[in-house]
Structure formats: C-alpha cells, structure tokens
Amino acid sequence: MSTHGITRADMHAVNLPRRRALNRLMEVLAWLAAAVAIGFLVLIVWSVARKGASELNLALITKTPATGFFTSGSGGLANAFAGTLVIVGIATLMALPTGILVALYLTEFAPPSVRNIVSLSLDVLNGVPAIVIGIFVYGLFVLGHGQSGYAASFALACIMLPLVARSTIEVLLLVPRALREASLALGVARWRTTLSIVLPQTIGGIITGTVLAVARVAGETAPLLFTSSLVGTQVHWNPHHALQTVPVAIFELSESADPQDHARAWAAALVLLLFILLTSLTARWLATRNRSKLSASR
Amino acid sequence: MSITIQPAVRVETKRQPLPPRERLERIFNIDGVDALYGGKPAIKDVTMDVYKNLVTAIIGPSGCGKSTFIRCLNRMNDLIPGFTLTGTIRYHGQDITGNDVDPVAVRRHIGMVFQRPNPFPKSIYDNVAWGLKVLGMKDGLADRVERALTQAALWDEVKDRLKASALSLSGGQQQRLCIARAIAVEPDVVLMDEPASALDPIATAAIEQLMTDLKGEYTFVIVTHNMQQAARVADMTAFFSISRGDEGERYGELVEYDATQKMFTAPSDTRTEDYVTGRFG
Known part of the structure; x- marks a missing residue:
C-alpha cells in the first residue's frame, strides 16, 4: 500500500x-x-587577440606570404584563406545532401531496428578522432595519388556528416505527425509528402546544423596535415592540388623561428576564431527564428 | 415486461425514414476485423456494412477503438509501427487490407478529417490547391478551390484573404478548411475522426450542417464521443464498447449497429441502452 x-x-x-x-x-x-x-x-579570446593584434591587418587576407630571404615576415595568408574556403565549401557540398538524406531515411522511412543501428553509427562516427579520419583518407586517396583539396574536403565531410544528420533529425522529429497525416490522407505519396510538406518545415534547423558543422571543421587541422599540407605560397583555387589552409598555416607559422611569424599565426587564429563566433551566432539566430516558426504552425 | 427507454438526448423524429437496407448501396463490407497494436488487440471481430450517401456515426466510450476502427478504413494505421489487421474490409467489393493494395490509392478515394485541425503552414488558397496540383487536377484550379471552400461553408469568410496564412484562421475555420481540402480532391468517402471535439458549439453546428448538405455527394463516416451529435447528423449509428478478454485484457467491440432512430429509442442490446440513456460512459 502506498503511503500518502x-x-x-x-x-x-x-x-x-x-x-x-x-x-x-x-x-x-x-x-x-x-x-x-x-x-x-x-x-x-583575449590572449589570441592580444598576441595577434599587431599583425591583424587587411594584408593578412589579401597578400600572399613573402618568399624572399630579406622580405621574410611581410605579406599575408591569402593562399590559406582561399584554400580553406574551397576545401570547406566542397566538404559542405558533400556532407549536406548526404546528411539530409540520412536524416530523412532515419525519421521517415527506416524500420525501428535499422534506425537504432544507423543512429548509433552516426554517434560513433561523430566520436572518431579527426586524426583517425585523416589517416583513413590518407590511405584511401592520398597514397599513390598525392595530396589534393578533394581528399581534404572528403576528410572534413566525414566529420560534418554526423553533425548535419543529427541536427536534421532533431528538427524532423519536431514536425508534427498531424501534418504528415494531413498530406497522406489526401492520397499523396510518401516521398512527395516528405519533400513538399515535411522538409520545408525544417530548412531553418538544417541551416543551423550546417553552419555549426562548418564552424567546427573550418578549424580542423589533423586531417589536413595528411591530405593537403604540401603547398606553395601562391593563391590556388583548384582542388585537384593540395591547397594551403588557415589551420595548417597557423600550425606551420607557430613552428617558425621568426617571432613575427608567431604574431601572424596569432592573427590568423584570431580571424578563424571571429569567423567561428560569427557563424555560431548566425546559427543561433536562425535556430530561434525556426523554432518560433514551427511553434506557430502547431 | 417492457421498459420505455428515455434517451439522454432528444432524438429528432421528423427525419425521413431510411429505405430498407437491401435497397441501399454498400460502400464498405467490413467482415471480422481485428486490429492489433504490437500483437495486442484494440478492436475484435467488427462486422458491419457502411452505406453509400449516408452519414454513419461511430459512438462509444473512450478507449473503445473508435478511432482505430475508422483509421482502418483508409489504411491510416499503416503509419504506426507494429500495427496489424486481420479480417477483410471490402471497398466497393474489393479488399483493401492486403499488402498488394497501395494505401496511397486507397486514400485517394477515401479522405479524412482529423480530430485537431491540421492545415498546412501555407496560404488558405494553397491549402486547398496543393492537393489538387499534386494529384494532377489542375484544370480550373481556382474554380475547384472556390467550390470546395463554398461546400465547406467557408468561402464567404475567406474570399477576400485567400493569400493569408491558414494559421491565422480560428479553430473552427481551420477545421472547415481541412474539410474543404479533403473534399476538393473529390473523394468518394470522407472519414471524420471526432472533427468537432476541439471546436465551440457554433463551429460544431456549421460542420454538422455541411455534412447534412453534402451527403448526397459523399459518404461520411464520423467518429464522435458526443451522442447528441450522432443523433443530429447520423443516419446509421454503430455503438462500440469495451470488453474484457479471458486474461483481463481490454479491447473494443461493436455492440450494436442500426438506424440512428432505433439506436436511440429502441436499442436491442442493454449495453447500448445504458449508454444512450446516460447510465454509463
């Protein structure tokens, strides 16, 4: 008997x-x-800003590194910013559609047993250290073919995929079942319901997840060391070749003997940090906007 | 010894008597249907016919499987993992329960209106037009939308703001919009799962009126926990109740199915009598 x-x-x-x-x-x-x-x-943030402030100028992102002996220390990291843009951009193009399709399959079509297995796999993939993914892609693409921007993008896409898929799943689960039923009861096919009714409800959430994933991989260094680190100082946009990237540039500058290089590494780190901060804030803003839109449709 | 039954609700007696059952066209033949969730029966051994161009009400206490039953008629339960169905449901003579039957095609002919209004987060116009477009009924689209909204008794209220969001409408208007959306695609049958349970009495009356007005064109099956509503709109009424199995498990079963008039004034089963006189439920 229960006490009361x-x-x-x-x-x-x-x-x-x-x-x-x-x-x-x-x-x-x-x-x-x-x-x-x-x-x-x-x-x-404070220490990065303090140490990098002296080198933080427009030349950092517009000029390429100086190569001459006497000019050492001047110039910027334009090649690294260009390479990061290309590599992260291609990685997003790889991870975004795949991640969305994985999420759609899991929430809309997969039987519960498959759902659990794939869902667990995503969590494991999310937990794989970046350096392991770097070695994996090195063995897969770089050995025998050489480094390339594509290989680097693929490595980063492996890191992005579970992040994009997870955040998409979360917003898909927020879409009320009544909305799916409304469409299905009209005699509309399942795939059409998913594409035209369910997916549009989740655009904001998908963008948020993608922006966060971009912010995360923009700073990844380990996989890039294996896949895209043997580079020159010129600005390249062609992902068939290895491209310089901001994290790798920071890593290399930090090992230089020249103290001015150290300052430039800090400045580049500051730019990276500001970029990540900005994208995270954008993501948050998009998330709140999407949430209020979803709750209005209940 | 005869007892005069005093129904808990006033049943309108002026309604025209139904023609004999043999003369009515059968739209559904439901035979020995068991519906199970994860192996547990929700309803057992339901056998009844649904007649064309009549309003058929399903009444009964909470948990008697009314909603489960009506959702069997357009394969809506397919979406629920672990749901199984045995027995046959013939629609115009054709069994629609088999795995070889495309549920999308079934739902194309048998529309549904749900308990809570669930308009799409689109404009009023697009809510009705979207289904038409997707199903390829694009000729005279604007006319079709207007006709559906008129039939659902909503046109006059929304004709000046068709581009406004459907979510800006009141609950009763949203539900009528859902009805317009369902009838716009010209279904044969419209299933209504407690369509007025979230609405105020005026909106409820509007929906009951439109069922009466439209039953010449469609066949309605309506689930309701509201006996007055069944008495007002339905030609035929089925009473479901909760039974207990040998091991104490609860399931719903069809107790009695007859003309509404008879169900409320001279039911043959004492359980129906108890329910309609308000002694139970």
Whole structure:
C-alpha cells in the first residue's frame, strides 16, 4: 500500500539547516563551474587577440606570404584563406545532401531496428578522432595519388556528416505527425509528402546544423596535415592540388623561428576564431527564428 | 415486461425514414476485423456494412477503438509501427487490407478529417490547391478551390484573404478548411475522426450542417464521443464498447449497429441502452 500525505515531522525536519546549507553549496559549485567555462573562453579570446593584434591587418587576407630571404615576415595568408574556403565549401557540398538524406531515411522511412543501428553509427562516427579520419583518407586517396583539396574536403565531410544528420533529425522529429497525416490522407505519396510538406518545415534547423558543422571543421587541422599540407605560397583555387589552409598555416607559422611569424599565426587564429563566433551566432539566430516558426504552425 | 427507454438526448423524429437496407448501396463490407497494436488487440471481430450517401456515426466510450476502427478504413494505421489487421474490409467489393493494395490509392478515394485541425503552414488558397496540383487536377484550379471552400461553408469568410496564412484562421475555420481540402480532391468517402471535439458549439453546428448538405455527394463516416451529435447528423449509428478478454485484457467491440432512430429509442442490446440513456460512459 502506498503511503500518502505529509507528516508534521517532514515539514519541520530536524536537519533543515543542513539541507539549506547543502543546497547553497551546490548552487555555488554549479555557478563556479559555469564561471570556469566562460572564463576559459574569455581567456583564449583575449590572449589570441592580444598576441595577434599587431599583425591583424587587411594584408593578412589579401597578400600572399613573402618568399624572399630579406622580405621574410611581410605579406599575408591569402593562399590559406582561399584554400580553406574551397576545401570547406566542397566538404559542405558533400556532407549536406548526404546528411539530409540520412536524416530523412532515419525519421521517415527506416524500420525501428535499422534506425537504432544507423543512429548509433552516426554517434560513433561523430566520436572518431579527426586524426583517425585523416589517416583513413590518407590511405584511401592520398597514397599513390598525392595530396589534393578533394581528399581534404572528403576528410572534413566525414566529420560534418554526423553533425548535419543529427541536427536534421532533431528538427524532423519536431514536425508534427498531424501534418504528415494531413498530406497522406489526401492520397499523396510518401516521398512527395516528405519533400513538399515535411522538409520545408525544417530548412531553418538544417541551416543551423550546417553552419555549426562548418564552424567546427573550418578549424580542423589533423586531417589536413595528411591530405593537403604540401603547398606553395601562391593563391590556388583548384582542388585537384593540395591547397594551403588557415589551420595548417597557423600550425606551420607557430613552428617558425621568426617571432613575427608567431604574431601572424596569432592573427590568423584570431580571424578563424571571429569567423567561428560569427557563424555560431548566425546559427543561433536562425535556430530561434525556426523554432518560433514551427511553434506557430502547431 | 417492457421498459420505455428515455434517451439522454432528444432524438429528432421528423427525419425521413431510411429505405430498407437491401435497397441501399454498400460502400464498405467490413467482415471480422481485428486490429492489433504490437500483437495486442484494440478492436475484435467488427462486422458491419457502411452505406453509400449516408452519414454513419461511430459512438462509444473512450478507449473503445473508435478511432482505430475508422483509421482502418483508409489504411491510416499503416503509419504506426507494429500495427496489424486481420479480417477483410471490402471497398466497393474489393479488399483493401492486403499488402498488394497501395494505401496511397486507397486514400485517394477515401479522405479524412482529423480530430485537431491540421492545415498546412501555407496560404488558405494553397491549402486547398496543393492537393489538387499534386494529384494532377489542375484544370480550373481556382474554380475547384472556390467550390470546395463554398461546400465547406467557408468561402464567404475567406474570399477576400485567400493569400493569408491558414494559421491565422480560428479553430473552427481551420477545421472547415481541412474539410474543404479533403473534399476538393473529390473523394468518394470522407472519414471524420471526432472533427468537432476541439471546436465551440457554433463551429460544431456549421460542420454538422455541411455534412447534412453534402451527403448526397459523399459518404461520411464520423467518429464522435458526443451522442447528441450522432443523433443530429447520423443516419446509421454503430455503438462500440469495451470488453474484457479471458486474461483481463481490454479491447473494443461493436455492440450494436442500426438506424440512428432505433439506436436511440429502441436499442436491442442493454449495453447500448445504458449508454444512450446516460447510465454509463
């Protein structure tokens, strides 16, 4: 039999002061943990900004690195920014459609058993260290063919795929079943319902997920070292060849003997950081907009 | 000893009597239907016929499988994992329960209106026009939209703002829009799963009126927990109730199916009598 009601002893517990103290302590601990997390972010941004500020100028993104002996230290990283743009762009073109199709299959068509397996695989793929993906793509494409922008894009797409698929699944699950039923009850085929009724509801969420994934892979270094790091100093746009990228450039500059190179590495890091911050903020803005749109359609 | 039944609801007696059943055209022959979710029966052994151009109401207490039953008629339960059905449902003589039957084709002829209004997040016009376009009924599109909205008694209220979002309409207007959307594609049967349960009495009356007006063109099957509604709109009424199996499991079954008039004044089963007189449910 279940007991019910609250006795007087419960209301005036003898250890009430202790409970209150414990409650207070946990609150303070949680607050401290949050402060530490934010503190580290502030520290990173601040130190990067302080050390890179001297080299942060327009030449950084418009000029190529100087190659002459006497001119060492001048010039910019235009080749790295161009390469990152190309490689991340192609990676997005690979990962976005695949990720959306995976998500559509899982939420709309897959039987529950398959859904669990594929869903677990996505989580595992998401957890694979970037360097392992780099080695994998190295063995797959680079050995015998040489480095290329495509190989780098493929490696980054492997990292993006689970991120895009996961975020798309989440917004697909938010689409009310009643909306799917409304279309199906008209005698409209399943694929048509999915494309014309379900998918348009999720555009905002898909963009958010993609932007976050782009921000994440734009800073990946390890896979690029294997796939696109043996490069010259000129600006190239052709992904058939290895292209310089911002993370790899930062890595190389940081190993230079010239202190001015270090400053440039910090400046490039600052630009990368600002880019990621900007894209994350855009993603958040899109997410809130999409959520309010979805709830209005309930 | 005879007891005079006092129904809990006033049943309109002026309604024209139905022609004899043999003279009515059968649209559904439902025979020995069991519907199961994950192997557990929701309804057992339902056998009944649905007649053309009549309004057939399904009444009964919560959990008696009314909704499950009506969703069997257009294969809507196919979407639910673990759902199985045994028995036969013949639509114009053709069994629609088999795996070789395309549920999309079934739904093309048997439309449905749901408990909660579920318009598409599109304009009022597009809500009706989208289905027509997708199903290739593009000739005279604007006329078809107008006719459907008129039939659903909504045209006068929305004709000046067809481009406005359907979500800006009131609940009752949204439900009538859903009815317009369903009848625009010219189905044979319109299934209604408690279409007025989320609506106020005025909107409810509008929907009941349009069923009465349109039953010459369509056949309606309506699930309702509201006995007054069944008494007002239905020609035939089926009463479902909850039974217990040998191991105490609960399932829904069809208790009695007859002309509405008879169901509310002289039912043959005491369970029906208890329900319509308000002693139960």
